Amino acid sequence: MATNQEEVSLLGVVGSPFVCRVQIALKLKGIQYKFFEENLVNKSELLLKYNPVHKKVPVFVHNEKPIAESLVIVEYIDETWKNNPILPSDPYQRALARFWSKFIDDKIGGAVWKSVFTVDEKEREKNVEESLEALQFLESEIKGKKFFGGEEFGMVDIAAIFIAFWVPMVQEIAGLELFTSEKFPKLYNWSQEFMSHPVVKEVLPPRDPLFAFFKARYESLLADSK
Template identity: 80%
Template sequence: MTTNQEEVKLLGATGSPFVCRVQIALKLKEIEYKFVEENLVNKSELLLKYNPIYKKVPVFVHNDKPIIESLVILEYIDEIWKQNPILPSDPYQRSLARFWSKFIDDKIVLASSKSVFTIDEKEREKHIEESTEALQILENELKGKFFGGEEINFVDIAAVFIAFWIPLVQDIADLQLFTDEKFPKLYNWSQEFLNHPVVKQNLPPRDPLFAFFKARYDGLLAASK
């Protein structure tokens, strides 16, 4: 719990998987905070002040000190508030959690997004192949119910993009990128994860997000003709 002396703010945009990561971690830790919705087309003075380099969300502000980049924010939250830890206590396991979370960002988030939002057929095939390969590596790594064993941890939170965002955007482009046939363990994990009470409470509403990405996809298709 936060104390009266602490000021905790999260600058974010509803619908961002990176912001969602931070919201899940804060809820798991039972930390009270103020959410500041940002318009990324017309960025606020506050966002530009706290994140002048990247000008992106999420920005986590603790007692007027800004922390940026979602994985860095998760580590910070875990170090400051010790209850309900999300990183393993063992240094080796902790380093593995950092590795796999970065792997998700480097190998899955970008490639799977490009699988949908790339019109060039050859390029799209390349991104689908990259995504499939990376998802298979992660499938092989998953040993239990969650990446954290019986409880969700750092890697599970980082992988919210796979559980919620990939199925949403693949529906738009009619892709079969992430299915229970291709990745049974990862797919079962995604269902368990999405149904976790804390995760469920902090996911953005699907319909407006679907409409937003559908409009973007349709716009790309129209521009390519």
């Protein structure tokens, strides 16, 4: 367990799903930390020092030891602070949790983003198709459970916060129907359950300014393409 002498800080930006993953893990474990808001256009010396390879957020710093990549950070937090486990104790279940968390990043994150922020019609259609196919796999995986982790949320749920909160927002902006209660009823029910969890509710960024930010970005993309 961490003591009061331990220093924990997080470099991030409000509104990033990857930063939000780490914040959920920290909140679940009851860990006090300092948050350093980054400007990704003008990156701080601290960010360049702690993540010289990717120069991206989030970066988690524990007693001056930096760790990058959100899923790696969440796993480190889980191994360091043992209360409220995030990953299952069973090796096979742990492996599955890692597999589905990576699946979300590899197969859904990029495809959804390109579905919205791509002007080329063929490219957009291809990414919409990929997004729907990947979401169908998750619809089958949830199998009517409350959370991917069972009765309590865990690693896959935290990884999928992008689907629960960010996907509905960006699809609305682009006028797409990727993730709906009609297409994916089990996954949709999961998303509502997850976002109404007290720990998650406390960490989620305000929707309105984020919606305005992405809408402006989308409209700028359309204007540039004309």
